[in-house]
Amino acid sequence: MVSLEVHHQVEQLLFREAHLLDRHDYKEWLDLFTDDVEYRLPLTEYVQGDAAPAGHPVIQDDKTRLMFRVAKDESGYSHVETPKSLTCHLISNVLVEDIPDSPDLRAHSTFLVRQARKLRGEAWWAGRRTDVLRSVNGEWKIARRDIELDSAILPRGISVFF
Amino acid sequence: MSLRHELRSLVNYQDGYVAAAVHFDPDLYRVEAEKVFNRSWLVVGHEGMVAKPGDFVTNYMGEVPVIVLRSRTGDINVLVNRCSHRGNQVCLFDRGNARGFACSYHGWSYDLDGAMQGAPYEDIVYGDTLDKPSLGLKHARVATFHGLIFATFDEHALALEEWLSPDVQWWLKNFVLSVPVGGLEMLHGWHRYASSGNWKLASENFAGDNYHVWASTHVAMTAVQRDFAERGLHTPLDINAGSSQATPGTVFDLTAGAEGRAPLGIGVVATDDSMHTSDLRVAGRLGKEVVDWLEYRRRTYQELTAELVRKPKGFWHGLMYPNLGLMGFASHLSGRHFLLFHPRGVDDHEFWQWTMVEREAPDVVKEFAAEHVIFGQHMAGVVAPDDVENMERIVDASHAPTTWRSPFHYRLKLGLDAQSTSADLPGTVVPNPSEFNQRRFYQYWMNEMLKEDA
Ligand code: FES
Ligand SMILES: [Fe+2]
Numbered sequence: 240m241v242s243l244e245v246h247h248q249v250e251q252l253l254f255r256e257a258h259l260l261d262r263h264d265y266k267e268w269l270d271l272f273t274d275d276v277e278y279r280l281p282l283t284e285y286v287q288g289d290a291a292p293a294g295h296p297v298i299q300d301d302k303t304r305l306m307f308r309v310a311k312d313e314s315g316y317s318h319v320e321t322p323k324s325l326t327c328h329l330i331s332n333v334l335v336e337d338i339p340d341s342p343d344l345r346a347h348s349t350f351l352v353r354q355a356r357k358l359r360g361e362a363w364w365a366g367r368r369t370d371v372l373r374s375v376n377g378e379w380k381i382a383r384r385d386i387e388l389d390s391a392i393l394p395r396g397i398s399v400f401f
Numbered sequence: 402m403s404l405r406h407e408l409r410s411l412v413n414y415q416d417g418y419v420a421a422a423v424h425f426d427p428d429l430y431r432v433e434a435e436k437v438f439n440r441s442w443l444v445v446g447h448e449g450m451v452a453k454p455g456d457f458v459t460n461y462m463g464e465v466p467v468i469v470l471r472s473r474t475g476d477i478n479v480l481v482n483r484c485s486h487r488g489n490q491v492c493l494f495d496r497g498n499a500r501g502f503a504c505s506y507h508g509w510s511y512d513l514d515g516a517m518q519g520a521p522y523e524d525i526v527y528g529d530t531l532d533k534p535s536l537g538l539k540h541a542r543v544a545t546f547h548g549l550i551f552a553t554f555d556e557h558a559l560a561l562e563e564w565l566s567p568d569v570q571w572w573l574k575n576f577v578l579s580v581p582v583g584g585l586e587m588l589h590g591w592h593r594y595a596s597s598g599n600w601k602l603a604s605e606n607f608a609g610d611n612y613h614v615w616a617s618t619h620v621a622m623t624a625v626q627r628d629f630a631e632r633g634l635h636t637p638l639d640i641n642a643g644s645s646q647a648t649p650g651t652v653f654d655l656t657a658g659a660e661g662r663a664p665l666g667i668g669v670v671a672t673d674d675s676m677h678t679s680d681l682r683v684a685g686r687l688g689k690e691v692v693d694w695l696e697y698r699r700r701t702y703q704e705l706t707a708e709l710v711r712k713p714k715g716f717w718h719g720l721m722y723p724n725l726g727l728m729g730f731a732s733h734l735s736g737r738h739f740l741l742f743h744p745r746g747v748d749d750h751e752f753w754q755w756t757m758v759e760r761e762a763p764d765v766v767k768e769f770a771a772e773h774v775i776f777g778q779h780m781a782g783v784v785a786p787d788d789v790e791n792m793e794r795i796v797d798a799s800h801a802p803t804t805w806r807s808p809f810h811y812r813l814k815l816g817l818d819a820q821s822t823s824a825d826l827p828g829t830v831v832p833n834p835s836e837f838n839q840r841r842f843y844q845y846w847m848n849e850m851l852k853e854d855a
Contacts, residue, residue: 280781284591287497294590295756295771297781303634304776307625311783316621319786360793391495392751393594396786 438463
C-alpha cells in the first residue's frame with residue numbers, strides 16, 4: 240500500500256499532465272517522461288469472444304518518437320492539428336500500487352478524452368492506462384505507459400495523446 | 402438523362418477532369434454497389450490469416466459482411482455473414498477458430514462450407530419441409546494469388562488469372578508479395594479507422610497521388626524527418642529521410658493492366674540506387690546480418706530484372722482496383738502494408754489495414770519493418786492522419802449538390818500518357834510525379850459502371 244502522500248503526488252502528476260495536454264503545452268508534457276520511456280497503444284479486436292490486442296501496437300514510441308510528433312505538430316504545417324484540436328482530458332479511477340522489489344510505482348487510471356475539430360469533427364476516446372512511475376531527482380516521471388483504448392474501429396486517425 | 406450519358410459528362414479522363422458528383426451522388430453510389438463491389442474481384446485477406454482448418458477472419462465486400470475461412474479440407478471459403486432465415490449475423494468476431502456458426506436469433510446452424518446443418522426443434526416445428534440444401538450461407542467465388550485471397554459475387558466474372566493481366570501479376574508477385582525472396586509473413590490483427598469521404602478519395606490517392614506528399618500534405622513530417630535524421634535522433638522514418646535524393650529521370654509512376662482488365666496503379670518506382678543507399682545507411686546501425694540480407698535481396702532482384710533496361714528497385718505506394726491500397730514505402734527495411742477502403746455510405750469509408758513482413762528477413766528487420774509501418778502511414782502514425790484530414794475538408798467543401806458538376810483536376814503530366822508504353826518496365830510508365838494512374842483508375846471505373854449486366 241502506498242501512503243496517502245504518495246498517492247496524492249501521483250494523482251497530481253496525472254492531473255497536471257491532463258492540463259498540460261489540454262493547454263497544448265507539449266514541451267512541458269514531454270518533461271513528465273523519463274528519457275527511456277516506452278509509450279504503447281495496442282488496438283482491440285474480438286478474437287473468439289475475447290476483446291484482445293489486435294496484433295502489433297499501433298503506437299510503440301520511445302522519447303524520440305514522442306518528440307517527433309510534438310515537433311511535427313508545432314511546425315505550423317501539420318494539417319491534422321491545424322487548427323489545433325480542442326481536447327478535454329478527464330482522468331479518474333486512479334489506483335497506485337508498489338511494484339515488488341522495485342522503487343518504482345504502478346499507477347492505473349481511466350481516461351475520457353473529447354476531441355473537437357472545427358465544424359462537425361469530434362471524437363470521444365475512452366480507456367485505461369497503466370503507468371510505471373519512477374522517482375528522478377525527487378520527482379515522479381512516467382517511465383512506461385500502456386494504453387488500452389476502448390475501440391475496435393477508431394473514430395478517426397489519432398493525433399492526440401492519452 | 403441516362404446513366405451512360407450522365408457518366409460520360411462527369412468523367413472526362415482523357416482531359417483529366419472528373420466531376421465531384423462521383424464522390425457525392427447517392428444515385429451513383431447505388432450503381433457502384435452493383436457494378437463495382439458486386440462485380441469485381443475484391444481482396445478479402447491473405448492465406449496467412451487463416452492458416453489452419455477452422456481459422457476465420459471477418460471482412461466486407463463493399464457493404465456486405467463476409468467470413469473468410471479455411472475449411473476442414475483446407476480450401477478457402479468466403480461466406481456471406483448473413484443468416485438465411487432472417488438476415489442476422491452468424492459470426493460475431495474479427496477472427497478466431499470455429500467448427501461452424503450458429504445464429505443467435507433462432508439458432509439455425511451452418512458448417513464451415515456454409516451448408517445449413519439444422520434448426521432447433523427441426524422435427525417438431527418444420528417436419529420435413531425445410532429445404533436445407535437451398536438454405537446455406539451464400540458463397541462468393543474465391544481464388545488466390547500467391548497467398549492473397551480474392552473473392553467476387555459475380556459468377557460470370559473473368560477467371561482471376563485473366564482479371565489480373567500478366568503485367569499486374571508480375572508486379573504483385575515480385576514487388577508486392579516478395580515471392581523471389583521467400584514471400585511475406587502475417588502480422589495478425591486488423592487495424593481499422595473510420596474516415597469521411599467517398600472510398601474513391603482514398604483509392605485515387607493510393608493509386609497515384611504522391612504530388613501531395615512533397616507539395617503540401619506531408620511537408621511537416623518530411624521536414625522533421627530530415628531534421629531528426631541530421632541530428633542523430635533516430636526514428637524508423639530515417640530510411641525515408643534520403644528519399645528525395647533520387648537521380649532525376651529515374652523515378653516513374655505506372656499503371657499495369659491490359660485493356661479491359663483491372664488496373665494496378667503504382668507510384669514512385671525507383672530505378673536508380675537511391676533506395677539501396679538510404680537502406681544501407683540505416684542497416685549499418687541494425688547490424689551486419691541486415692546489411693548482408695539487403696545485399697542478398699539486391700542480387701536476387703538484379704537477376705530477376707536482368708533483361709530490363711530500367712530496373713525497378715521498389716515502390717512507394719499503389720492501388721489494386723477497386724479498393725486495395727498498397728504500401729511498399731520505397732524501402733526494403735519496411736513492412737508491406739495492405740489497406741482496404743470499405744464504402745460506408747456515399748460520404749464515408751473505413752480503412753481496414755494489415756501488415757506483413759518478409760518471411761526470410763532477419764528478426765531485427767521484421768521488428769523495424771513493423772515499427773516503420775505504424776509510425777508512418779498508419780492510423781496513429783505521423784502520415785495517414787493528415788490525409789484523412791484532407792478528406793474531411795473535401796467533404797465539407799464539395800458536398801453541396803450545386804457544386805457536384807464542377808470538375809476536379811487530374812491533369813498533371815497529361816499528354817505524356819500516349820507516348821509512355823514501354824518495352825521494358827511492365828505496364829504503362831510515365832515520369833513521376835503524374836496523375837496518370839488516377840486517370841486510368843477513373844477510365845476503368847467508368848467503363849465498369851457502364852457495363853451491361855451479363
Ligand atoms: S435469423 Fe438466424 S435463425 Fe432466425
Ligand atoms: Fe498521404
